[in-house]
Amino acid sequence: MTSGGLVRRNLRRLCSLYLCPSSWFSSTAVNNCIKAQDIATRKNSMAERRVYIILFLFLGLISYAAAYDPLDPNGNITIKWDVMSWTADGYVATVTMNNFQMYRHIMSPGWTLGWTWAKKEVIWSIVGAQATEQGDCSKFKGNIPHCCKKTPTVVDLLPGVPYNQQFTNCCKGGVVASWGQDPSAAVSQFQISVGSAGTSNKTVKLPKNVTLLGPGLGYTCGPAKVVPPTTFLTTDRRRKTQALMTWNVTCTYSQFMARKHPSCCVSFSSFYNETITPCPSCACGCENKNKCVQSDSKILNMVGKNTPRKDGTPLLHCTHHMCPVRVHWHVKVNYKEYWRAKISINNFNYRMNYSQWTLAIQHPNLNNVTQVFSYDYKPLVPYSSINDTGMFYGMKFYNDLLMEAGPLGSVQSEVLLQKDQNTFTFKQGWAFPRKVYFNGDECMLPPPETYPYLPSSAHGHPLLSFSTLICALLFLLLTI
Ligand SMILES: *[C@@H]1O[C@H](CO)[C@@H](O)[C@H](O)[C@H]1NC(C)=O
Ligand SMILES: *[C@@H]1O[C@H](CO)[C@@H](O)[C@H](O)[C@H]1NC(C)=O
Ligand SMILES: *[C@@H]1O[C@H](CO)[C@@H](O)[C@H](O)[C@H]1NC(C)=O
Ligand SMILES: *[C@@H]1O[C@H](CO)[C@@H](O)[C@H](O)[C@H]1NC(C)=O
Ligand SMILES: *[C@@H]1O[C@H](CO)[C@@H](O)[C@H](O)[C@H]1NC(C)=O
Ligand SMILES: *[C@@H]1O[C@H](CO)[C@@H](O)[C@H](O)[C@H]1NC(C)=O
Numbered sequence: 001m002t003s004g005g006l007v008r009r010n011l012r013r014l015c016s017l018y019l020c021p022s023s024w025f026s027s028t029a030v031n032n033c034i035k036a037q038d039i040a041t042r043k044n045s046m047a048e049r050r051v052y053i054i055l056f057l058f059l060g061l062i063s064y065a066a067a068y069d070p071l072d073p074n075g076n077i078t079i080k081w082d083v084m085s086w087t088a089d090g091y092v093a094t095v096t097m098n099n100f101q102m103y104r105h106i107m108s109p110g111w112t113l114g115w116t117w118a119k120k121e122v123i124w125s126i127v128g129a130q131a132t133e134q135g136d137c138s139k140f141k142g143n144i145p146h147c148c149k150k151t152p153t154v155v156d157l158l159p160g161v162p163y164n165q166q167f168t169n170c171c172k173g174g175v176v177a178s179w180g181q182d183p184s185a186a187v188s189q190f191q192i193s194v195g196s197a198g199t200s201n202k203t204v205k206l207p208k209n210v211t212l213l214g215p216g217l218g219y220t221c222g223p224a225k226v227v228p229p230t231t232f233l234t235t236d237r238r239r240k241t242q243a244l245m246t247w248n249v250t251c252t253y254s255q256f257m258a259r260k261h262p263s264c265c266v267s268f269s270s271f272y273n274e275t276i277t278p279c280p281s282c283a284c285g286c287e288n289k290n291k292c293v294q295s296d297s298k299i300l301n302m303v304g305k306n307t308p309r310k311d312g313t314p315l316l317h318c319t320h321h322m323c324p325v326r327v328h329w330h331v332k333v334n335y336k337e338y339w340r341a342k343i344s345i346n347n348f349n350y351r352m353n354y355s356q357w358t359l360a361i362q363h364p365n366l367n368n369v370t371q372v373f374s375y376d377y378k379p380l381v382p383y384s385s386i387n388d389t390g391m392f393y394g395m396k397f398y399n400d401l402l403m404e405a406g407p408l409g410s411v412q413s414e415v416l417l418q419k420d421q422n423t424f425t426f427k428q429g430w431a432f433p434r435k436v437y438f439n440g441d442e443c444m445l446p447p448p449e450t451y452p453y454l455p456s457s458a459h460g461h462p463l464l465s466f467s468t469l470i471c472a473l474l475f476l477l478l479t480i
């Protein structure tokens with residue numbers, strides 16, 4: 001690829017991601033932005049710097065409201081129903097839930113799946129899951145269905161149920177791993193036997209209004225759609241069979257729908273400036289400030305203080321940010337050809353152990369990760385041209401469990417990055433991440449003007465002095 005082509009692609013992405021989020025600017029504006037940036041780049045090597053400044057400005061503003069995830073544009077949960085056989089009054093189907101999200105898993109207490117039957121269907125039985133309520137089955141004599149509700153709600157079984165109630169990929173308490181961390185565990189399945197339904201692909205009516213809690217709010221599911229039947233290979237892989245009928249439902253996550261405030265925040269520090277840039281105050285909302293716990297509180301000695309609540313209400317350690325989780329990025333060492341950052345995660349919730357936690361980070365130097373010392377790392381390349389996003393997660397049996405708040409409630413690792421001499425700088429907050437997601441929820445970053453900056457900087461505060469120019473600059477760029 002020519003360097004011009006590369007630059008243009010980079011600009012397109014920067015423009016559409018940071019400068020002109022789709023709902024704020026028309027596509028003409030995006031194109032103008034790209035054109036303007038492109039010309040500016042050719043004219044002036046400062047253009048890239050400008051893009052970064054604009055990027056910083058818009059990051060905090062736009063990212064939280066976005067419904068789709070720019071770091072994982074294709075991520076979703078797909079629920080597929082494969083009708084495996086017809087029965088006298090309905091069908092037996094295998095239901096498969098695949099989590100195609102790179103770094104968002106379904107953690108304990110697991111998923112809850114609901115839907116509305118289109119006709120008067122009943123569930124005769126379920127293997128590998130169960131309906132939470134039976135409902136009114138009074139009109140049945142003899143065999144009583146498992147669930148007669150018009151809107152059944154199904155949950156996974158807990159590990160260790162008897163073999164005759166198990167099904168492949170079931171019985172994990174509804175916990176489903178993220179695709180990036182463990183594709184083999186990113187699936188959950190159960191088998192359902194439905195009665196009073198159609199008994200051919202012409203008479204079966206698809207369930208409506210599918211809902212998914214994972215475990216909280218945030219997922220929106222589309223309508224069920226009939227798709228070509230799934231094919232299965234026999235165990236000797238020499239024969240193919242196929243479902244009698246297949247439909248699937250796609251559910252996507254929106255943090256905006258899940259909660260009013262972020263659920264984590266980010267703080268920064270560096271070797272070149274003793275200032276620690278804290279999380280923004282009330283980053284996760286201060287409504288419950290009076291319910292938080294000081295570290296010397298007597299509550300901490302009470303038995304059962306750690307017991308998670310059904311509704312997931314946290315018991316937070318008192319902090320000025322009131323976030324259950326804080327991510328700290330410390331720029332630690334500068335070598336000739338490398339630099340080193342330390343990434344720690346602190347848990348401030350006394351009622352939560354985060355198992356299989358993930359941290360997705362966007363930083364331009366993640367294309368040259370040389371070593372990650374005590375986390376696992378996987379590059380995420382959501383747009384094939386730019387390699388600036390990656391996910392960190394705990395090493396199995398070492399730090400994959402982020403323990404409840406307290407002395408053990410943190411994990412940390414260092415990462416060694418190779419410098420690209422053309423882009424590397426400690427100026428203007430370049431060494432700090434652009435986006436941080438913990439468990440798939442975007443964390444609030446500190447405002448750019450508070451980042452630790454290089455003492456040697458001759459122009460005083462680089463970001464502050466630029467920030468007044470930004471509006472004019474933006475206007476200029478869009479109107480060239
Ligand atoms: C139903 O089955 C028939 C043949 O078995 C097939 O031609 C038709 O496409 C199927 N319809 C649906 C909705 O799957
Ligand atoms: C879909 O389900 C939700 C929650 O169960 C309910 O509030 C809503 O009214 C339902 N919509 C339809 C069209 O059934
Ligand atoms: C739904 O099923 C069809 C056919 O199996 C498949 O092509 C499609 O990708 C599925 N949808 C999703 C979102 O996976
Ligand atoms: C977290 O895990 C530890 C050790 O497995 C356990 O003792 C503790 O009760 C758990 N805490 C919560 C909140 O589940
Ligand atoms: C992205 O960068 C990582 C190093 O951080 C490297 O291992 C990986 O091969 C790169 N991927 C692409 C598609 O360039
Ligand atoms: C950093 O990564 C990019 C792309 O992955 C590569 O082209 C470049 O040579 C790397 N820089 C160094 C200094 O290794």
Ligand SMILES: *[C@@H]1O[C@H](CO)[C@@H](O)[C@H](O)[C@H]1NC(C)=O
Pocket residue numbers: 273274275449450451452453454455456
């Ligand atoms: C370190 O950064 C802070 C905040 O950006 C700034 O106020 C301070 O002057 C810097 N310290 C030095 C020694 O430059």
